[in-house]
């Protein structure tokens with residue numbers, strides 16, 4: 001969707017919103033897949049309610065893009081624009097056992113920053129790619145750690161009220177790769193409470209997790225992490241592997257040889273290729289194991 005020629009563009013500029021026309025989302029997502037649209041960079045939180053009102057009045061659809069590491073975006077010209085909180089110098093500070101972090105911050109960067117202030121607990125999250133906002137929304141987790149355990153407060157833009165609100169950690173449900181945030185809530189900032197631990201010990205934990213991840217996951221290839229959620233008590237990766245599907249492909253979309261729940265863009269895969277592969281693997285798993293796998297990756301299709 002193109003809005004640079006519309007009158008709303010001038011008003012957005014007054015609100016210090018930067019409009020980037022014709023951005024290819026294949027360059028903004030870790031899968032390297034996605035069509036083209038205009039992007040808005042929202043530099044000031046306080047203008048977000050006004051920006052949202054403007055977009056609603058003009059009937060301009062939008063999606064919020066965080067780190068782009070867990071989305072599968074449709075091909076071609078997209079019928080919505082993308083909003084993004086700029087990631088240069090996101091706020092992070094520590095006060096006692098509390099860490100205050102902007103949602104635009106890199107998740108791994110936040111773990112390291114806290115570690116340097118002798119605050120641990122999140123070692124398992126170190127290699128999870130993406131932004132803090134995305135991690136909050138999905139309750140990102142790995143190696144026994146889930147970000148939700150440490151959340152004390154979230155500042156967010158609530159589309160339902162049109163206001164910026166602060167929600168207490170106790171009022172948010174954090175489940176396995178799922179939270180009680182509304183789909184159109186926009187994460188802005190979080191307050192975490194973390195256990196004290198000397199930097200050296202946290203670093204040792206970080207190294208162990210990095211090593212486990214390096215040996216079991218295809219880190220240097222284009223992926224969105226795990227494609228499917230694990231079914232209760234089971235492992236999607238193990239089931240797909242047992243069916244001999246490593247290397248199985250649809251166009252340039254391919255099941256990783258290293259971890260069968262990672263699907264790779266091995267060249268110039270399209271969203272359609274990736275969806276064909278997802279459906280094919282889901283069907284085969286269902287046929288053999290009677291288990292209906294649920295997507296972990298978020299699909300942005302019209």
Ligand code: EPU
Nearest residue numbers: 142143144216225226228229230235237238241258259260
């Ligand atoms: N396995 C295989 N073959 C494979 C992959 C895995 O046999 O191709 C086996 C492993 O040997 C192991 C079991 O399956 O016995 C589980 O594998 P792994 O330890 O890699 O964990 P996972 O359940 O596949 C989950 C998360 C990952 C997270 C790791 C580490 C989900 C869907 N996946 O993977 O998260 O990094 O544990 O904690 O919950 C993600 O969310 O995108 C993600 C990658």
